[in-house]
Amino acid sequence: MCGSDVEQHDGGFEALGVGYPIIPGHEAVGRIAEIGSSAARRWGVGVGDRVAVEAVMGCGHCRACLTGRYSQCRTFKPGTQVNSYGCIPVSTEPSLWGGYSEFMYLDPMSVVHRVDPDLPIELAALYQPIAAGIRWFAHESGLRLGDTIVILGCGQRGLAGVIAAREAGAAQIIVTGLAADAHKLELARTFGADATVVADREDVVARVRELTGGEGADVVVDIAAVAMKPIADAVEIAKPGGTIVFAAIKGGGRAAEGFIPDRVVTKELTIRGLLSQDTRAVEPALRLIESRRYPLERMHTHTFGLAEAELAVQTLAGRAPNEQAIHVMIDPTK
Numbered sequence: 001m002c003g004s005d006v007e008q009h010d011g012g013f014e015a016l017g018v019g020y021p022i023i024p025g026h027e028a029v030g031r032i033a034e035i036g037s038s039a040a041r042r043w044g045v046g047v048g049d050r051v052a053v054e055a056v057m058g059c060g061h062c063r064a065c066l067t068g069r070y071s072q073c074r075t076f077k078p079g080t081q082v083n084s085y086g087c088i089p090v091s092t093e094p095s096l097w098g099g100y101s102e103f104m105y106l107d108p109m110s111v112v113h114r115v116d117p118d119l120p121i122e123l124a125a126l127y128q129p130i131a132a133g134i135r136w137f138a139h140e141s142g143l144r145l146g147d148t149i150v151i152l153g154c155g156q157r158g159l160a161g162v163i164a165a166r167e168a169g170a171a172q173i174i175v176t177g178l179a180a181d182a183h184k185l186e187l188a189r190t191f192g193a194d195a196t197v198v199a200d201r202e203d204v205v206a207r208v209r210e211l212t213g214g215e216g217a218d219v220v221v222d223i224a225a226v227a228m229k230p231i232a233d234a235v236e237i238a239k240p241g242g243t244i245v246f247a248a249i250k251g252g253g254r255a256a257e258g259f260i261p262d263r264v265v266t267k268e269l270t271i272r273g274l275l276s277q278d279t280r281a282v283e284p285a286l287r288l289i290e291s292r293r294y295p296l297e298r299m300h301t302h303t304f305g306l307a308e309a310e311l312a313v314q315t316l317a318g319r320a321p322n323e324q325a326i327h328v329m330i331d332p333t334k
Contacts (some may be wrong), residue, residue, distance in 0.1 A: 001328045002027055003155050004129065004249055006317040008120045012226075012249065013208070017081030019089065025099025025330070026055035026086035027128040029115060033103060041213055043112040052127045052286065053104075054111035055084045056276045070111075071276040083278070095168045096115075100309050102332045113282055116290050122300040126156075127285050128277060131295075133282035134288075135150025136274045138168040141219045145169035149206055150217040150237050152176050153191075153224035154184040155250065156299065156327050159191060161221060163294055164308050166192035176204055176230075183324045187298055199229075205236045212239075221245040232258035235269065243270040300327045305334035 005024055007013060009152040010147030014188040029052050032045055040046055065073050076082070079089045085104070088097035096105040106112065115124050136157070143149055144177065147168050151161045156175035165173050197207045216239030222230045225248045234244045244314045250256075264271065277285075289296060302325055304312040309330060314320050316328040 023098025028099035131158035131285035133164035137161035147218035
C-alpha cells in the first residue's frame, strides 16, 4: 500500500479525475496465473512466475512514450485521467485494474519485472517505495557525491530516500517528521540519516541552518503528503542554486501559504515535480532489496487480508489506535 491510497480513500484523487467505483492498489506483486504466448514472449515470464508490476502504463506510441517518459503519457484509458493501476474505473473492461483483489488484469502496455521467488513477500512489496527513493532522491534530483540533502517527511518514500541518498554518496542527510513519527525517525537514522528534526516541536528552517552551518541544503525533497508548510520551508532550506523536488500529493488543488516566488528567483533555485517511478529505478530497487544490505524488513509493519482493506487504510493513515504503521500490505490469500 502507498500513502496516496489514504488520500484516494479520502477523496483526494477526485481533483485528478479519479473517481469511483474503482479497485485501488497500484503496488502489485503476484504470480502469473494465466498468460498468452505473445505476452509471455514480451515479458519473458510464464505461469507461476512472480512479478512486480509498475503502476503507470503508457500507450507506446505518443511522443512521451517514445522518448521514455511513459509516466507522462496522455492517451488515457476511458473514464480516467491517470493511466495507472488503482486509478482506472471498473467501467473500463475488463475491470480488474487494481491490486486490492485476488486477480489483476495486466494491460499489454504494462511494465513487468521478475522478482526472486524466494524473497519474502513483505520485502518484495517494497519495490515501489524503494524505486521512488531511487528516482526522486538520486536519479532526478541532481544529488551529487558530497551533497547535503533534506528529506521533508519520513514515511515509506522518505525512508527509501535515505537509502537512495546514502547509496548516491550524500555527505549529510537530514530527515524531518512529527513527534508521532518517532519510530520512523529512528529507522531513518538506522538507514543512514545523519540528523532528524521533529517538525512540530522544532523550527525546521532554523534547525537545518544550524545543522548545515548556515549553508542550507543542495537538495530538498518534500515527500510530506497533504501538509502544505513544507513547501514554503523547502524554499528557505535550499541553498542558493539548490534544487527542490516536490513529490507529495497534497490533494484538492490547494495553494501553499507562505510560498514566495521571488525567493525562488533571487536564490536561483531549480524546482522539479515528480510523480511516479520508472524502469531505470525499479530494476535497481529490486536488486537492492534482494541484496539485503539494509534491514528493510523493519519498514514492513502490518499485513491485512483483503476483507480488512478498510482497516488497512486506517492503519496506514495512523488512525488505528495503538498502531505504529510504516509499510502496510494487503495479502488477498489471507
